[in-house]
Amino acid sequence: MNRRNFVKDNVMFSGALGLGVTGIFAQSGKSGNGEPVVPGQFHLKYAPHLGMFKALAGDDPIDQLNFMADMGFTAFEDNGMKGRSLDLQKQMAATMEKRGLEMGVFVAHEISWSKPNLTNGDTSLREKFLKEIRESIEVAKRVNAKWMTVVPGHVDLRLRKGYQTANVVESLKQASALLEPHGLTMVLEPLNFRDHPGLFLTDSPQAYEICKAVGSPSCKILFDIYHQQIQEGNLIPNIDASWEEIAYFQVGDNPGRKEPTTGEINYLNVFKHIHSKGYQGIVGMEHGNSEQGKAGEQAVIDAYKASDSF
Structure with missing residues (x-):
């Protein structure tokens, strides 16, 4: 990372806001529970993505990763990692x-x-999916990933739901057999009806049922709190009910799918609850920024410090 540019940007930002990048840590001197605020002391492993801190860190992915680490984040997620060049994957892995x-x-x-896709039992589509899983295993090994996202696809309107479920389970069983020897986990992401109408996998009980049917440590749930607030609400009870099959969380506030504190979800309570249950995994920051530029990026950092102040 270019430290001179980093310092210069933060001096300018400090003059504009009176805080600077480290200002949120020093502003009050204490967290919500009265303990001293120290950069990097988050309770959970919040994971930004590329572009989230582009104004503060610059365009270069490596500079962005370094900035995330400088701000105290201990994880990173990248939906598009598979499509990045081999050289960039290796550079990002080394930096992480x-x-x-x-x-x-x-x-x-x-x-x-x-x-x-996986719902209608088409063997050619199943083989395509399994081929992509094999490719993803190599990517995961290259970038030291443990989890990969799987979405079973659209409903088949010509098949009853039970048959579709059986088709999905069979595909996931075969994928799990590929993943298990490598200690890798695919996480099934239920998506809400409003943003993604017509998809097969929509809520946490359904994902729980499928994971139980597959019966593999390589097939678990990605519980996206934004999607499930829209789809089913009742967040903490539903998290508890499907807890043993959840391997990963993602977040975004509703409405708007921006950072915590911008919508209706009480993320302070949700994060506190997840932490109290001993969650050691990653919480992916799969949302946009509510404001543009450096001020908006600072607001994201502020929001996570506030929502983590338990």
């Missing part, structure tokens, strides 16, 4: 290892947003 950033999810396969 050097800076203590744990790699979160990337998308494991081509998601079908409008047509049946």
Whole structure:
């Protein structure tokens, strides 16, 4: 990372806001529970993505990773990692290892947003999916990832739901057999009906049922709190009910899918609850910024410090 540019940017930002990048840590001197605020002391492994701190860190992905680590984040996720060049994957992996950033999810396969994929039992589509899983295993090993996102695709309107569920379970069983020897986990992400109408996997009980049917440590739930607030609400009870099958969380506030504190979800309570249950995994910051530029990026950091102040 270019430290001179980093310092220069933060001096300018400090003059504009009276805080600077480290200002949020020193502003009050104490966290919500009265303990001294120290940069980097988050209770959970919040994982930003590329572009979230572009104004403060610059365009270069490596500079952005270094900035995340400088701000105290200990994880990173990248839906598009599979599509990045081999050289960039290796550079990012080396930077994450050097800076203590744990790699979160990337998308494991081509998601079908409008047509049946794993739901209709088409063996050619199943083989395509399994081929993509094999490719993703190599990416995961290259970037030290443990998790990859899987979305079963669109419903098949010509098949009853039970048959579709059986088709999905069979595909996931075969994928799990590929993943298990490598200690890797695909996480199934239920998506809400409003943003993604017509998809097969929509809520946490359904994901729980499928994971139980697959019966593998390589097939678990990605509980995206933004999606599930829209789809089913009742967040903490539903998290508790599906807890043993949850391997990963993602967040975004509703409405708007921006950082915590911008919508209706009480993320302070939700994060506190997840932490109290002993969660050691990653919390992916899969949302946009509510404001543009450096001020908006500072607001994201502020929001996570506030929502983590338990």
